[in-house]
Amino acid sequence: MSINGKAYIAGAYEHPTRKAIDKSLPQLHAEVAKGALDDAGLTHADVDGYFCAGDAPGLGPINMIDYLGIKPRFMDSTDTGGSSYVVHVEHAAQAIAEGRCRVALITLAGRPAAEGMATGTKPRIYNQLAPDVQFEFPYSPVVTNMYAMAAMRHMHEYGTTSEQLAWIRVAASTHAQHNPHALRREVVTVEDVVNSPMITTPLRRLDCCVISDGGGALVVVHPDIAKELKRPLVKIRGCASFAKGQDGGKTDLTYTAGRVTGPRAFDEAGLKPSDMKYASIYDSFTITVLLQLEDLGFCEKGQGGKFVSDGNLISGVGKLPFNTDGGGLCNNHPANRGGMTKVIEAVRQLRGEAHPKVQVPNCDLALAHGTGGSIGTRHASSTVIMERE
Amino acid sequence: MTTTDREIANPDPNPETQVFWDAAGQGKLMIKICKSCNEAHYYPRALCPHCLSDQTEWVEAKGTGEVYTFSVMKRAKVSFTIAYVTLDEGVKMLTNIVDTDFDKVTIGQKVKVVFKPSENGQAVPMFTPA
Numbered sequence: 001m002s003i004n005g006k007a008y009i010a011g012a013y014e015h016p017t018r019k020a021i022d023k024s025l026p027q028l029h030a031e032v033a034k035g036a037l038d039d040a041g042l043t044h045a046d047v048d049g050y051f052c053a054g055d056a057p058g059l060g061p062i063n064m065i066d067y068l069g070i071k072p073r074f075m076d077s078t079d080t081g082g083s084s085y086v087v088h089v090e091h092a093a094q095a096i097a098e099g100r101c102r103v104a105l106i107t108l109a110g111r112p113a114a115e116g117m118a119t120g121t122k123p124r125i126y127n128q129l130a131p132d133v134q135f136e137f138p139y140s141p142v143v144t145n146m147y148a149m150a151a152m153r154h155m156h157e158y159g160t161t162s163e164q165l166a167w168i169r170v171a172a173s174t175h176a177q178h179n180p181h182a183l184r185r186e187v188v189t190v191e192d193v194v195n196s197p198m199i200t201t202p203l204r205r206l207d208c209c210v211i212s213d214g215g216g217a218l219v220v221v222h223p224d225i226a227k228e229l230k231r232p233l234v235k236i237r238g239c240a241s242f243a244k245g246q247d248g249g250k251t252d253l254t255y256t257a258g259r260v261t262g263p264r265a266f267d268e269a270g271l272k273p274s275d276m277k278y279a280s281i282y283d284s285f286t287i288t289v290l291l292q293l294e295d296l297g298f299c300e301k302g303q304g305g306k307f308v309s310d311g312n313l314i315s316g317v318g319k320l321p322f323n324t325d326g327g328g329l330c331n332n333h334p335a336n337r338g339g340m341t342k343v344i345e346a347v348r349q350l351r352g353e354a355h356p357k358v359q360v361p362n363c364d365l366a367l368a369h370g371t372g373g374s375i376g377t378r379h380a381s382s383t384v385i386m387e388r389e
Numbered sequence: 390m391t392t393t394d395r396e397i398a399n400p401d402p403n404p405e406t407q408v409f410w411d412a413a414g415q416g417k418l419m420i421k422i423c424k425s426c427n428e429a430h431y432y433p434r435a436l437c438p439h440c441l442s443d444q445t446e447w448v449e450a451k452g453t454g455e456v457y458t459f460s461v462m463k464r465a466k467v468s469f470t471i472a473y474v475t476l477d478e479g480v481k482m483l484t485n486i487v488d489t490d491f492d493k494v495t496i497g498q499k500v501k502v503v504f505k506p507s508e509n510g511q512a513v514p515m516f517t518p519a
Contacts, residue, residue, distance in 0.1 A: 121462075121465065131432070134401050135433075136483050137398050138397050138400050138513045139483055140397075140469060141471060145460040146460075149460045149471065150458070152460055152496065153457065153496070156458070199462075199464045200461065201459075201460050201461045203460075247438075248437075249420075249430050249431035249481050249482070250481070251457070253457075253458060
């Protein structure tokens, strides 16, 4: 069953905190839930579907459902890391299309900054019993060096340069200067990026996203409910999710699961990449953006370096404005999971509620794309295409 | 920074993988080949990830290959190099490049297996220039 036009995003809220020393993790989930429901003009009594991922403390969704005092008749706690919340939009749209719920709440929250977590440079084992752990963790794979290996191979095969990757950070920082909540608001140059300290070759500090607390929530609703509310109508047109791994040892780090999700989501929407006025692209690292832009079809494989150069991702300057909130690179990467904020900024753009300095004129079609896990080993990507009605 | 003085985390063998780690202790790098589809795979499983046949068998790899990609970690107490190496048998494995000047590692470089002890003494396969 196609979900094209079967559900709308009626509420979106991003928590303003970036370091939540004085708040608990469940409290952050509740605050973003309230924020998104208030934004939609709904109450927590209206919620009949709930979606969360591994950042939500408890057994799947159960503890948060109890804590929030909601009574959903549909629930889902699919966890694909940072892309979970894009997957949840797809699953919520499916559930609404099938009549299993009508008001779906999706929440994300985390406080890695308050907890002093070395997100990118300490090994993280999600589950000691995962079959790959014994064959990988002796070699100290951390987030940064795994993405760095994808960048190294892309440079080798396609001649991509550090300067080209730097343009992605330049675009994000140009947008972030207008976001009062952004963690890093200083505008940087290509020279600033390529002269920042090396973390793990070839990625430098400014190729990496921020570590921040916070969270966000979305409310996905049945079309009848969306039309009763006072908010601009943001219709879901197409969704797709896919997981990619090492293929039993035929590992290829030059592409991501977006190669599958992009064409499938565009096909469901009946649209093509060049129709998009704005794109939220997961930006754990600069290389993440470059690979996904290629895989989603915004340019040919191998041409990502040229595509992102010379300000092509800067709103008002280039052909594809991206991450106008500053993205994970500059604004926020709550719980080390950036998919939620990708959808939220796309919704702001479609509503015309982005900051005036970065708002894309007549933004009626937008894409949000997330990638969770590691592109260096195994990950899942998810794409959602939305239209302002 | 020519070698790995880094503490190597212990692998945690299980009944499916004990052969691999026991062989590593004897200086052998083992991979799996499926008798049903004739494909090699890595990391090793009891059931083939290419066809889900349970007719997989251990074979000793030659222990030589080339660097597919790598990254030199600079932001660590002890710098180290992570890499994927494509074995001559065709499968890629995540590993470390050791006993060499990390700044001279290149994609396509020929490498051979060496074994380094983890914290509890378990031999772990790594690679060094051939």
